[in-house]
Amino acid sequence: MKLFGVVSACAAFVLIGALQALYGPAVSAFRADFGISVPVAGLALSAHFVGGIAGVLWYARSPLTGTRKLAASLVAMAAGAAGVAVAPTWPLVLAAALVAGVGFGGIDYGCNDMFARAFRRRGSAMLNVLNAHFGIGAIAGPLLVGLLGPHRYPAVFLGFAALSLLLLPGLRGSAQVPADPAEPAVTxxxxxxxxxxxxxxxxxxxxxxxxxxxxxxxxxxxxxxxxxxxxxxxxxxxxxxxxxxxxxxxxxxxxxxxxxxxxxxxxxxxxxxxxxxxxxxxxxxxxxxxxxxxxxxxxxxxxxxxxxxxxxxxxxxxxxxxxxxxxxxxxxxxxxxxxxxxxxxxxxxxxxxxxxxxxxxxxxxxxxxxxxxxxxxxx
Structure with missing residues (x-):
């Protein structure tokens, strides 16, 4: 796996860590903008996780190559984040969070699976490094919202979308790793x-x-x-x-x-x-x-x-x-x-x-x- 691909994957994990952590600090702004209760505002994170599950399953079953699936996941994550920023109604925010979650799930599973199979002997070490970057994003995302204020969440989500697209060349250049063999017979x-x-x-x-x-x-x-x-x-x-x-x-x-x-x-x-x-x-x-x-x-x-x-x-x-x-x-x-x-x-x-x-x-x-x-x- 190429060094640029490794660095890009780690950067992508900073982003997905931040994305998951952004919804909580934005709850007060969601309530003010759309006139909703706290439990309803919490549905944004639920939509994100539902999308994440769909993204994982899509990634595993899609016939596309691994690099194309990662690129598609980045695009979905960027589109969903931009949608959260500009959606005029709460149902559209939830739909956008779902789309962002699909990209999140694809990146999360795709990069973990790619590292596990690309780095055989050093797999555990590289996977811990990769997932540590998720934590960096999860810590940094709320700090950024706190610094700018919850009412600036549209700017934060739009910036997130732009950064996601900037990673496309790096993940598209990741090395392919062989697929696992299938076993047709029930033994x-x-x-x-x-x-x-x-x-x-x-x-x-x-x-x-x-x-x-x-x-x-x-x-x-x-x-x-x-x-x-x-x-x-x-x-x-x-x-x-x-x-x-x-x-x-x-x-x-x-x-x-x-x-x-x-x-x-x-x-x-x-x-x-x-x-x-x-x-x-x-x-x-x-x-x-x-x-x-x-x-x-x-x-x-x-x-x-x-x-x-x-x-x-x-x-x-x-x-x-x-x-x-x-x-x-x-x-x-x-x-x-x-x-x-x-x-x-x-x-x-x-x-x-x-x-x-x-x-x-x-x-x-x-x-x-x-x-x-x-x-x-x-x-």
């Missing part, structure tokens, strides 16, 4: 791979549920145990910052430790930190630890998936799509649990979700250990 080995795929889907859905659950409910828990709203908000920002730093810090480790060991160690570390978060005096530091440990799971699990499940290009699409559903579903589900058990239960409820990650990992490891030697294959 015992293929049935076993489907079981592995199901376990990876559970791992990713639950892991994203933990990520979104902490990001969404950490402030509620911290305020319930006596911290001020401003301190709780700052602590949540530190959680996202630690996630970004963690992906850079794990890069040297990926060259010496297996992907499986990193994912297992990370999920165990998350469990320990969530248990410590139940102790009021340790909660803020513990949540920062969750951010550090959760950082490598998503990108480091992808090379593991590609090795464990032959034909993982299509499998990865299902994992990505399902993980986005997890990000949409778990915050309200956790909210319902918190309503019943109280805000102090936040770390306990998220601990249970992470425990399901560990169950999925156990299933993957057990299935891999029973793999017949004649079917062992590195993808």
């Amino acid at each position: 015992p080995a293929r049935i076993r791979r489907r079981g592995l795929l199901a376990a990876f889907i559970v791992l990713y859905v639950m892991n994203v549920g933990v990520e979104a659950g902490v990001g969404g409910w950490e402030p509620t828990h911290l305020e319930a145990i006596g911290h001020s709203a401003s301190d709780a908000a700052t602590a949540t920002s530190v959680y996202w910052l630690m996630m970004t730093l963690g992906r850079f810090l794990v890069v040297p480790l990926t060259l010496r430790v297996s992907d499986r060991a990193i994912v297992i160690g990370s999920c165990v570390g998350i469990a320990v930190c969530l248990a410590l978060a139940a102790v009021p005096g340790l909660a803020i530091v513990a949540y920062a630890g969750v951010g550090l440990f959760i950082a490598p799971v998503f990108p480091t699990g992808l090379p593991w998936l590609h090795r464990a499940v032959p034909g993982a290009s299509r499998a990865g699409a299902y994992v990505f799509a399902a993980s986005m559903l997890g990000g949409v579903a778990f915050p309200p589900l956790l909210g319902a649990g918190i309503e019943q058990a109280g805000a102090g239960s936040v770390p306990v409820l998220i601990f249970v979700v992470n425990a399901l990650c560990l169950v999925a990992i156990w299933r993957i490891v057990r299935t891999e250990s029973t793999r017949p030697s004649t079917h062992t294959q590195r993808v």
Whole structure:
């Protein structure tokens, strides 16, 4: 894969991180411009995620070459962002957010899949670098809106659209990587791979549920145990910052430790930190630890998936799509649990979700250990 393509992909991840994070700070301006309630304004992010799922599935099934699919995704993201900026009615804003989400999903899945297959031995390291740039954008986007003011969101979205189009030459010049082989016959080995795929889907859905659950409910828990709203908000920002730093810090480790060991160690570390978060005096530091440990799971699990499940290009699409559903579903589900058990239960409820990650990992490891030697294959 060409250096210019790598740099362009990292820049694209800064943009998609910023795009996902722009909707929240723009809520007040959406309400003022269109006369809508907070829940209705929140539909913009929901439309974005629905579009993201569609973008992932389109990318996996489209007959176009990888570089053309990435270019089309950039164009869709730019068109959608421009539409959000200039749409005269709220339904058109939602439609534009959906289109932008399609491009978002294509870039997110396409670049991750391309890195996983292009960088065989260094796949985990490069995927962590790539996804760390997503965090940079997620931190920078809200800061930009805060600096300019929410009422300037049209200018921010238009600038985002222009930057997306500027990346077209770089991603169009990315090297092609070979497609994963297909298996037409239904064999015992293929049935076993489907079981592995199901376990990876559970791992990713639950892991994203933990990520979104902490990001969404950490402030509620911290305020319930006596911290001020401003301190709780700052602590949540530190959680996202630690996630970004963690992906850079794990890069040297990926060259010496297996992907499986990193994912297992990370999920165990998350469990320990969530248990410590139940102790009021340790909660803020513990949540920062969750951010550090959760950082490598998503990108480091992808090379593991590609090795464990032959034909993982299509499998990865299902994992990505399902993980986005997890990000949409778990915050309200956790909210319902918190309503019943109280805000102090936040770390306990998220601990249970992470425990399901560990169950999925156990299933993957057990299935891999029973793999017949004649079917062992590195993808």
